[in-house]
Amino acid sequence: MAEGGGGLGTKYDVGMGLAERERTCTLTHPKWGPALSRRDYLLRENYLTTVPLARDGGITHWILTVAGLPAGERPILSSCESLRKRAVYCDGGKVVEGVAHGIGSVFTEEGYRGRGYASRMMREVAGRLRGWQAGRGVVGGEGDEDGVARGRVLFSVLYSDIGKSFYAKHGWEPFESCHVAFEPAAGKTEGGGIARPIGYHELAELCAVDERLLRAELSRGGGGRGRKKTRVAVLPELDALLWHLMREDYMTKCIFGKTPTVRGAVAGEPGRRVWAVWMRGYYGGLNKDEGNTLHVLRVVVEDAEQADEELVDGFRSIVQMAQGEAAEWKTQDVQVWNPTAKVRGLMDKCGIEFEVVERDVQSIASLMWYGEGSTDEVEWVANEKYAWC
Ligand SMILES: CC(C)(COP(=O)(O)OP(=O)(O)OC[C@H]1O[C@@H](n2cnc3c(N)ncnc32)[C@H](O)[C@@H]1OP(=O)(O)O)[C@@H](O)C(=O)NCCC(=O)NCCS
CATH class of the missing domain: 3.40.630.30 (Gcn5-related N-acetyltransferase (GNAT))
Structure with a gap:
């Protein structure tokens, strides 16, 4: 045509x-x-x-x-x-x-x-x-x-x-x-941490919970007459994450001759969990770290009402596992895109150094709205790395 x-x-x-x-x-x-x-x-x-x-x-x-x-x-x-x-x-x-x-x-x-x-x-x-x-x-x-x-x-x-x-x-x-960047830190993957690694087989359940929570959050927060913005989101469903992970499998198989098993980390018991799913992305390859990043695709706090103090040890352990994976898989940093206020609070409290980067040129998240009203009137909820392609 x-x-x-x-x-x-x-x-x-x-x-x-x-x-x-x-x-x-x-x-x-x-x-x-x-x-x-x-x-x-x-x-x-x-x-x-x-x-x-x-x-x-x-x-x-x-x-x-x-x-x-x-x-x-x-x-x-x-x-x-x-x-x-x-x-x-x-x-x-x-x-x-x-x-x-x-x-x-x-x-x-x-x-x-x-x-x-x-x-x-x-x-x-x-x-x-x-x-x-x-x-x-x-x-x-x-x-x-x-x-x-x-x-x-x-x-x-x-x-x-x-x-x-x-x-x-x-x-x-x-x-x-914007993103928050943590340094890679070797040796943090094993021992003492309370976070548990996430593998492929756990993702379906986690994504289903995530989608349910996101839908509930959208319906609670939006649409009232007083509300100016239309709230929109790409769904963090299993396929959306698998696209990243299978791309990652291909890259790591070519670069390292093997694929990773730790695709994220979770802490806490069902109903009160916090988790992160991540993907290793490579532009530099083995020759240079620049452009190699461990991208956190999505961070979920299952019970948003839970006090930061109860969540922070688990969150710290998740970040440490990500830092360990970042070091092992030759990436230059761990990036978390546009963390929510709740997650930013956990970052502040967890005691691990990080840098906040406002991007002006690279990876500018951009959206065109096709519904009523203009794109200016849209609030992009869950504007995290999983929505990237
Ligand atoms: C960006 C790209 C697609 C533009 O293609 P093109 O056919 O030359 O684009 P057009 O002629 O329609 O428009 C050129 C405009 O792009 C802008 N542009 C091109 N490269 C740019 C860059 N690196 N940074 C900022 N603006 C850039 C030009 O300044 C020009 O702006 P203007 O419309 O205000 O004059 C092309 O330069 C390219 O393929 N670059 C390498 C790949 C890339 O970076 N793609 C974009 C990924 S998001």
Whole structure:
């Protein structure tokens, strides 16, 4: 489906336009895949079409091209991809489920830069995503029985590495983009800690609890007449985390020849737990630590009413386990994106040094709202790393 005169081109998937994807990947490899050989990077991008979230058409590859030319002969003027995710917003106290698209890998090859191609693509992608795959991947959930807007595309998100203005110009407003960074600290993984490691098999239960708590929080906090902002969230469901962890498996297998087993840590008993799920991300690889980070995807305090004093020992132990994993897996820091006030309180009390970083250029969380009102009137709840792609 190419549109007239240099319009947005077709999507290409595993079976179709593979050569085009290879061409794009070859060009993006130096920027996004330096921790991998070019071949492993190409294979990773193919593998990433088969994992949760992306599989079954969840990922769409977009190119701006010249209409009418067949794949292989047409130029790739600019490219990006979108990943379908489950999302919710609070409408008058009722949590409504729909779709959000995460956009990533926006790229124009050097020879084509500065001619407005990425701008044109983003404008067209913004319009196309508004109705893209509406209703797909949406399952019934609390509070959306009558499904007024169920399955509608609610919003799209992206993470700008080129500051706040380029994407804002095209409708993706910058949101809070701060993180807390802890140093790696070897030898803290074992012994004495009260936190227990989280493996794959525990994630389904934890994600189900997280989703229930998040829906409850959204419905409590939002929608009243006096409330100015519409509260929205990407759901921290199992597939959303598995996308990260399977990507991490691929990276660590290539870089270290093995995959990690500790995917997070939990402390406390059911009903009064605190936990963090994390993912190791690599841009530097083994040669340099810079760009290698242990990203905390999501932090959950199960009982928000529980006193910090009761939670802080468990939280400290979780951070120490993350620091130990960060050291063992050659990352330069542990990052927690946009921690809630409750989690910031635990950080302050746990006695481990950290740095607060306000990002101005890299990984600027940006959102375009497709519902009523403007994006300015939206509050992005749970704006944490798990929503990144
Ligand atoms: C960013 C990129 C996609 C822009 O593509 P393009 O086709 O040249 O974009 P356009 O011609 O539509 O627009 C260029 C605009 O991008 C801005 N821009 C490009 N690179 C930038 C950077 N590193 N930092 C800030 N702004 C940047 C230009 O200043 C220009 O701004 P203007 O519209 O106010 O004049 C391209 O430079 C690229 O692929 N870079 C490497 C990959 C990358 O960083 N992608 C973005 C990931 S979030």
